[in-house]
Amino acid sequence: MTETAEDLTRRYLVPVARLNLPSEPDVIHLSVYQWMPAFQAWATGMAICGASSQPGPLLKATVTCSGCLGYRARYERMLAPGYRPENDDPDVLRERLERAHTELTSMSGQIGDLRRELEAHTETRQLLSQWGPELRASFPVLFKKLDILLTLTQPEEAS
Numbered sequence: 001m002t003e004t005a006e007d008l009t010r011r012y013l014v015p016v017a018r019l020n021l022p023s024e025p026d027v028i029h030l031s032v033y034q035w036m037p038a039f040q041a042w043a044t045g046m047a048i049c050g051a052s053s054q055p056g057p058l059l060k061a062t063v064t065c066s067g068c069l070g071y072r073a074r075y076e077r078m079l080a081p082g083y084r085p086e087n088d089d090p091d092v093l094r095e096r097l098e099r100a101h102t103e104l105t106s107m108s109g110q111i112g113d114l115r116r117e118l119e120a121h122t123e124t125r126q127l128l129s130q131w132g133p134e135l136r137a138s139f140p141v142l143f144k145k146l147d148i149l150l151t152l153t154q155p156e157e158a159s
């Protein structure tokens with residue numbers, strides 16, 4: 001969120017002013033900007049670093065509070081459309097990682113099988129090109145069938 005907030009169902013991060021008190025550090029904070037149905041108005045709350053702030057966004061102001069900047073990425077993730085709370089749950093993430101690892105292991109096994117199969121075909125081809133012409137002349141029908149078979153098993157390779 002930088003210029004205008006239009007989607008009433010969404011929440012945005014906006015710069016906000018500090019409270020005008022001598023005790024408050026002179027920084028620009030970040031706050032969540034959201035539509036309040038009860039008031040039919042957009043409103044900001046506390047700064048995300050926990051400091052109090054003046055109500056209303058300070059559009060185009062540069063955020064200078066290091067606390068707010070530290071939390072910014074996490075809030076941006078949480079406020080993005082499609083965010084799921086479990087995306088920040090370490091247990092869920094760990095489980096997802098383990099599942100992905102299992103899938104990857106099984107996939108690399110399959111790739112190994114495919115590679116061995118392909119190598120077997122390559123070997124057959126090499127033998128054929130070596131001995132082929134003579135044998136081909138002797139067994140034309142057999143080789144015709146073999147050609148068809150090889151074409152069918154390796155459709156992406158031009159023969």
Ligand SMILES: [Zn+2]
Nearest residue numbers: 029049065068
């Ligand atoms: Zn702050």
